[in-house]
Amino acid sequence: ARLLPPCPRHAGVLEPGVACRLFSAAELKEKPDMSRFPVEDIRNFSIIAHVDHGKSTLADRLLELTGTIDKTQKNKQVLDKLQVERERGITVKAQTASLFYSFGGKQYLLNLIDTPGHVDFSYEVSRSLSACQGVLLVVDANEGIQAQTVANFFLAFEAQLSVIPVINKIDLKNADPERVGKQIEKVFDIPSEECIKISAKLGTNVDSVLQAVIERIPPPKVHRANPLKALVFDSTFDQYRGVVASIALFDGMLSKGDKIVSAHTKKTYEVNQVGILNPNEQPTHKLRSLQPTCNCVCYYESDLFMWKSGVYPIDQSEYNNLKSAIEKLTLNDSSVTVHRDSSLALGAGWRLGFLGLLHMEVFNQRLEQEYNASVILTTPTVPYKAVLSSAKLIKEYKEKEITIINPAQFPDKSKVTEYLEPVVLGTVITPTEYTGKIMELCQARRAIQKNMTFIDENRVMLKYLFPLNEIVVDFYDSLKSLSSGYASFDYEDAGYQTADLIKMDILLNGNIVEELVTVVHREKAYTVGKSICERLKDSLPRQLFEIAVQAAIGSKVIARETVKAYRKNVLAKCYGGDITRKMKLLKRQAEGKKKLRKIGNIEIPKNAFIKVLKTQPNK
């Protein structure tokens, strides 16, 4: 497996041992000793695919077939454990499970990683792959190869992993596994005979997948006699046990009671208990170097383009609770970057980096659901850069080229030589009939066409260089709607290019709304400003007085909407004289007020901003 440098925030290489899962002494009795498994009987593999092509369903079947979970009707997406995953029906976190499987008179240990399909979570995919020797590339027999199929295949290919193509959903009426097999041969150069055709839903032919894992994926290369070497690849916060780390063990052996040192922090820890995920935690006596769970890599922040968004407590008295919630949640999602920040209007808070809007929403939802923490989010911005010309600013920042992570600190044009914006290389795969419309959409997003290839007679793959800012908010939705859901999209970082940028303020009755300060391309300022004003107008509750909603560049107003006055009487429904009911209503209203943001004398509920951020168009 390809080893990337460990993340400075996540401890990195640990010697000579490493903390793992924690279990009670009673639980530990009669549990498997992992040393039973010779390295050659171990397989580490990951399931990768485009969104909804059936990774989690296949994982369920593999868990059932190996007796890891009971075969009942209830097993649906067993590895999607988070509430947000179940509500949204998508995988957000890569999950691991160890399966025991007998084949050809031998027992094998198969370590499986189910990964998310959405592009915002491709970070989880790359991390997972670095712990594997092979992948199951799942492709829907009806939809065929899609953009994330291509992106994920190349991640696996670059990591030199064995790729087993699996054509899923052959039970569908419109399934055409032969056509998909040919696409796989054409795009990935894998002979179509190597494709395994299955229905994960019905369980058809799933046992051949397990056999292929054993026959086509090599065992890991590890050295048990060497001193222990392991990497922390994930961690969670357990309120009874503290930090629980998941590790990939490369060399040596690990047992309860071992003293271990973090190569990063140089701190010593004692191993309380060790175990594997089967798929729930299962204690073991020892862990030997066999990469029992999954991977080992955290990216450095600079490796990825992050969307930065300000996160503030709704009430400053909640600051410490929110701080603790963010610390615990980022343990479990190390792709989120955290910097302290403060704002005159919003008080002390943080600037968090996300991999996209969905990622930001999911993080926000997890804060609420798992930690009961409610926050104010500011308009996310991509990491623009400015090359400074002002000697004073260069001295202040101690460098000539700065990254602007907070739009409020966007330096004025008079103080810079040029602004730069991040660009990405995007891949669109679509049925040919939508090509024209998609090209128009890409052009409207300031994209430059780089390539066009036919996957088969009625599917085309387009490559475009996009400014990141133009795609992350709603490009995907537009693409889906103009192709009736048939086009798919994925992208990778492609550096920076010069851009004509300006800062835009949004004002309510003349007061700047800090949450909505944003940096835009000059060409787009009017359309973006107008649309934010319209959306804000629609989501602001009416108040006792009229509200002017304006977008402005410096002192120049470029768009305006008006919210008419209105009086809301919470007691209106309380006819009669039930005083306790009235008191209750007034109390509830007072509590609700704590959740409101006051700008000037205007009270705004938190979800009004989220509505504006979510639907902020960029056309």
Ligand SMILES: Nc1nc2c(ncn2[C@@H]2O[C@H](COP(=O)(O)OP(=O)(O)OP(=O)(O)O)[C@@H](O)[C@H]2O)c(=O)[nH]1
């Ligand atoms: N007909 C049919 N439907 C399937 C099959 N496999 C999966 N599905 C359905 O396809 C949908 C998506 O399946 P998932 O397993 O959640 O897909 P996924 O790739 O894990 O999705 P993400 O984790 O969100 O990327 C679900 O409604 C499944 O029931 C199959 O073999 N046949």
